[in-house]
Amino acid sequence: MDIRSLAWKNLRRRKSRAVFTGIGIFLGIGTFVALSTLTSRMENAIQDKLDRFGANILVAPRAEQVSLGFGDIALGGTQVARAKLSGDDRARIESIPMRDRLGRVVPYLLHAADASGKELVWMGAPSADLSGARPWWRIRGAMPGSGDEILLGSEAAAALDKGPGGTVSSGGRTFRVSGVLAPTGEKEDAMVIGDLRAVQELAGTPGAVSYIEVAAHCKDCPVDEIVAEISGAVPGAKVTAIRQVVESRREAVDQFRKLGIGVTAIVLAIALLVVFVTVMGNVQERTREIGVLRAVGFRRRAILSLLFWETGWISFLSSACGVAAGVSVSLLSAPLFGVEGAGFSPGIAATGLAAGTALGLLGSVPPARKASALCPTEAIRSL
Amino acid sequence: MEPIIRLDDVSMVYGGNGTRVAALDGLTLEIAHGEYIAVTGESGAGKSTLLALLGGLHLPTSGKVLVGGVDLSSLPPDGLSDIRRKNVGFVFQAYHLLPYLTARENVMVPMAPESADARRKEERAEALLDSVGLSGKGGRLPSQLSGGECQRVAIARALVHEPPLLLADEPTGNLDTATGEQILDLFLALNGKGRTVVLVTHNRGNAERATRWVHLKDGKISGETRKTEAVPVRNISMAQPGNWRRI
Numbered sequence: 001m002d003i004r005s006l007a008w009k010n011l012r013r014r015k016s017r018a019v020f021t022g023i024g025i026f027l028g029i030g031t032f033v034a035l036s037t038l039t040s041r042m043e044n045a046i047q048d049k050l051d052r053f054g055a056n057i058l059v060a061p062r063a064e065q066v067s068l069g070f071g072d073i074a075l076g077g078t079q080v081a082r083a084k085l086s087g088d089d090r091a092r093i094e095s096i097p098m099r100d101r102l103g104r105v106v107p108y109l110l111h112a113a114d115a116s117g118k119e120l121v122w123m124g125a126p127s128a129d130l131s132g133a134r135p136w137w138r139i140r141g142a143m144p145g146s147g148d149e150i151l152l153g154s155e156a157a158a159a160l161d162k163g164p165g166g167t168v169s170s171g172g173r174t175f176r177v178s179g180v181l182a183p184t185g186e187k188e189d190a191m192v193i194g195d196l197r198a199v200q201e202l203a204g205t206p207g208a209v210s211y212i213e214v215a216a217h218c219k220d221c222p223v224d225e226i227v228a229e230i231s232g233a234v235p236g237a238k239v240t241a242i243r244q245v246v247e248s249r250r251e252a253v254d255q256f257r258k259l260g261i262g263v264t265a266i267v268l269a270i271a272l273l274v275v276f277v278t279v280m281g282n283v284q285e286r287t288r289e290i291g292v293l294r295a296v297g298f299r300r301r302a303i304l305s306l307l308f309w310e311t312g313w314i315s316f317l318s319s320a321c322g323v324a325a326g327v328s329v330s331l332l333s334a335p336l337f338g339v340e341g342a343g344f345s346p347g348i349a350a351t352g353l354a355a356g357t358a359l360g361l362l363g364s365v366p367p368a369r370k371a372s373a374l375c376p377t378e379a380i381r382s383l
Numbered sequence: 384m385e386p387i388i389r390l391d392d393v394s395m396v397y398g399g400n401g402t403r404v405a406a407l408d409g410l411t412l413e414i415a416h417g418e419y420i421a422v423t424g425e426s427g428a429g430k431s432t433l434l435a436l437l438g439g440l441h442l443p444t445s446g447k448v449l450v451g452g453v454d455l456s457s458l459p460p461d462g463l464s465d466i467r468r469k470n471v472g473f474v475f476q477a478y479h480l481l482p483y484l485t486a487r488e489n490v491m492v493p494m495a496p497e498s499a500d501a502r503r504k505e506e507r508a509e510a511l512l513d514s515v516g517l518s519g520k521g522g523r524l525p526s527q528l529s530g531g532e533c534q535r536v537a538i539a540r541a542l543v544h545e546p547p548l549l550l551a552d553e554p555t556g557n558l559d560t561a562t563g564e565q566i567l568d569l570f571l572a573l574n575g576k577g578r579t580v581v582l583v584t585h586n587r588g589n590a591e592r593a594t595r596w597v598h599l600k601d602g603k604i605s606g607e608t609r610k611t612e613a614v615p616v617r618n619i620s621m622a623q624p625g626n627w628r629r630i
Contacts, residue, residue, distance in 0.1 A: 001491035001504055006484075013483035292479040293492070295440060296540065297468020299461045302496040376440045 003302060007309035014282070021278040021311070022318030022360075024271030029319045029356040031267045033326025034333070035260030036348045041330075041339045043253045056223070057214040059093065059230060061085055062238040085209040087196075089234045093214060096229040101222070103215035106133045107196060110210045111203035115192050116168045120156055123191045124199025133213065134188075140164060141179025147198040149178040153189040157181075168192065171202045212237075268359060275363030279311055283371040294376035307368040308361060315360020322356060323349045387548060387579050388414040388437055393446035395432050395602075406432040408602035409446070414581065416547070419574040421582045421590035424599035430583045431552060433599065437581060438471045438550050439463040450548075468493060472541030476553035478533040480525040486512060486536045487521030493543045511539035515569060531562035538569060549573060549580045555589060567592055 011018045061084055090107050109124040125133065130151075131143045141164030144151055152162060157180040162168060166177040175194060183189055200206050216226050223241040230239045283290070290303060298306075327344050395407040406429045414420055414437075422430050435441040436448050439455050440463075448455045450466060458466065467473075480489045490508035497504075512521050515535040525533050534554060541549060551570065555563030567589055574580045574594075582593060590596045591610075598606040 001488050001495050001501065002498075003495050006492070006495050009483055009488070288479065289481060292475075292481075294464065295438070295467060295473045296493040297464050297544070298493075298496060299464040301461075305496075377435045 003305050004309050007306055008313060011310055011313055017278060017282060018314050021275055021282075022314045022321075024267070024274035025315055025318040025356045025360055026322040026325070028264065028268035028271040028359070029322030029352045030325040030329065032260075032264040032355070033323050033348055033352045034329040035257075035264060036352075037327065037330035037345055038334065038337055038339065039253065039257045039260050040345060040348065041334065042256065042337055045339050056216055056241060057227060057230065058240045059085070059089070059212040059214060059234060059237045060210070060240070062236055085212060085234070085237060087207045087209055089209065089237065090212060092233040093212065093230055096226070096233050098222070098226050098229055101217050101226060103217055104129060104132055105212060105214050107209040107212045109196055109199050109203065109205075109208055111199055111205075113170055113202050115156070115170050116160055116162075118159055120159070121187075121191045122170075122199045122202060123188065123193045124196040125193070127195045130193070137184065138182035139179040140182065141177070144178045144194060147195040148173075148175055149194070150175040151193040152177055152180050153191045153193070154181055154183040155190040156192055159190075173198075173202070268355075272359055272363045275311065275315070275360050276366065279307065279364045279367040280370070282310075283307070283367045283374075286371075287374065290371050290374050291376045294374065300372035303372040303374075304368050307364055307371055311360045311364035311368075312357060315357045316353070318360070319353045319356025323352045326352065386413040387416045387418075387451060388412075389447075389449040390433075390436070391447040391449070393436065393443045393448060395429070395436065395441065396444045405602050407436070407443070410603060412597070412604065414579060417574070417577055417579055418595060419571065419580045419582070419593045420595045420597060421584055421593035422597050422599060423584060423587070423590045424605075428599040429602040430599055432602075434550050434552055434581065434583050437548075438473060439466045469544055470546050470548055472538075472544070472546040472549045474534070474537050474541050474549065474551040474554045476556040478525070478530075478537045478557075480533055480536055480540075482525050485522050485524055486517060486528065486532075486539075489525070489536055490521075490539045490543055492540060507543065508539070511542055512536070514542075515539045529562070530558050531565060534558060534562075534566050535569070538566070538573075542573075547577075547579060549578050551580065551582045553584055554582070555584070555586070563589075 085107070087107060090105050093105050094102065096102070106125055106129045111122045111124070112119060113122050114120075115122070127144050127146065127149075131137075139151065141151075150168060152160065152168075157163060157177075160166075160168060162177050162180075164177055164179050168175045168177060170192075175198070181188060181193070196209075200208055214226075214230065216223060227239045227241050231237065293303060293306070327349070390410055390412040393407055393410045394405060397404045397406055406427075408429075410429075410433070422433060424430050432441065436443055436455075437450070439448075439450065439458075442448070442456050442463075451470065453466075455463060455466070480486075481492065484492070487505065487508045490511055491504050494504045494507070509521055512518065512535075515538055517532060517535050517539070520528065520532065525536070528536065534557075538554075549570070554570070555566050558566060570580050570582060571592060580593075582589065584590055594610050596608040596610075597604055598608075
């Protein structure tokens with residue numbers, strides 16, 4: 001018989017009160033674990049998609065806008081490029097110190113040229129990188145597999161009246177249409193898409209590049225640092241982080257996380273109150289028992305210890321049940337949030353367990369102090 | 384005999400503005416080591432207050448309570464707890480056993496804050512239960528025991544630290560006459576082994592078993608009787624009480 005076993009035996013005797021004391025902690029920790037697990041998984045899933053679905057940094061030649069006019073008459077303006085990009089810039093980008101954070105680096109060349117008698121914009125990119133750079137493209141037919149094959153945007157295919165297997169001539173060369181792109185709503189719809197080298201030859205600018213798309217792995221994304229390193233590696237280029245994509249998606253997750261924190265905080269505050277009220281009630285109910293313990297020589301610290309052990313047991317067990325419930329809920333509800341396999345996170349579980357136990361102990365501090373300060377005679381009354 | 388307790392002009396006033404009630408009024412009393420003293424009086428005479436002061440459950444409003452030569456008013460709350468644990472055993476009218484613990488566990492309760500070996504604690508509790516005639520009943524809950532048995536468990540609990548002073552508040556108040564007699568015999572036997580016993584009672588017959596009888600009225604001693612002849616003691620085996628320990 002020690003303080004710990006005395007606390008445990010008392011809990012077993014007052015099961016319903018123990019359950020009521022712990023239910024707030026159970027719900028609070030369950031909510032915390034479920035929402036934290038889901039948020040964490042959603043963040044990872046979004047990040048994976050971001051990383052998979054393409055670029056978030058654009059490297060283009062630095063250009064200046066020049067206004068044109070005659071006297072007081074403004075004639076608009078034009079952009080003058082300070083420098084041009086080349087195929088070698090790809091290698092420079094891929095050699096920055098944070099290259100481990102880089103995914104795909106894809107150079108593009110845009111060139112307006114004849115296509116079977118129609119003036120269209122040709123977009124060139126390395127054939128091997130095309131499917132990876134635009135994984136959301138839906139193609140009737142296939143991606144270009146060589147320099148002699150091209151992909152037509154939906155509008156371009158309609159204008160040329162060509163489909164997979166057809167041919168398009170330009171610059172004295174004949175290109176086979178390997179596929180037609182389903183409408184994307186983007187400018188690619190009106191383009192002819194081919195291998196970078198073929199488009200460079202067509203434009204008569206071997207090695208030229210219009211811009212380079214860089215996909216950075218943006219988990220805890222240090223975009224600013226990556227941008228700075230790329231700017232250093234390609235001095236003549238204007239490097240822009242496509243923050244909108246990253247930040248808008250992150251914002252959505254952040255809002256979900258804030259909602260989760262808010263809900264968890266409210267539930268845990270209620271749990272704290274429930275612990276405080278029930279333990280205070282417990283102390284009132286056991287005034288005589290506490291008086292007897294004081295009369296037989298229990299010091300104040302022993303009474304504190306007894307109540308802390310009791311609440312500690314309840315809080316720990318409730319938190320453990322809350323963690324289990326939270327993990328189960330996150331697993332069951334993961335498909336509703338578009339998350340695959342919201343699994344067990346030891347860090348979140350350990351945090352939930354520690355937070356629940358600490359919360360229970362915190363809520364029992366005032367009642368325990370009150371109990372330890374009870375005058376033995378006031379408590380026993382019959383004396 | 385050497386006084387184990389001395390009350391020196393002790394007053395105890397309850398309440399505050401306008402509702403002050405003097406439970407004890409300038410009481411002076413000495414209790415010698417090994418005495419068996421009965422305290423009687425009407426309700427409100429101050430009996431329970433006196434017992435609370437003797438056990439360090441209360442501190443007097445004025446005057447001094449010296450236990451083993453130590454002024455209780457000079458001790459911090461934990462010091463008073465230590466006095467109670469080591470030197471005072473309480474027996475209550477309503478037993479005050481913890482209903483969710485067995486008889487053996489109830490006896491072990493005062494040892495709970497100690498870090499002693501659990502087996503040693505159990506052996507000690509069993510020995511005490513044996514000594515009060517409850518052999519083989521250590522595993523029963525209070526609800527499975529009679530009133531007299533519960534009071535025996537309470538006495539065993541009071542003796543767990545071998546206190547030299549035993550304070551009993553109407554220990555037979557909830558018992559039938561025959562069972563009450565057995566409990567009083569037990570107190571007599573404990574006194575016979577050297578323990579100082581202070582018994583608060585309404586019952587004149589119970590008081591007459593003590594070696595000294597103090598009657599309280601309005602917080603003062605209104606009468607005192609000392610007995611000279613010995614009272615026969617039944618054959619009850621008891622653990623040898625320890626000597627008074629100075630704090």
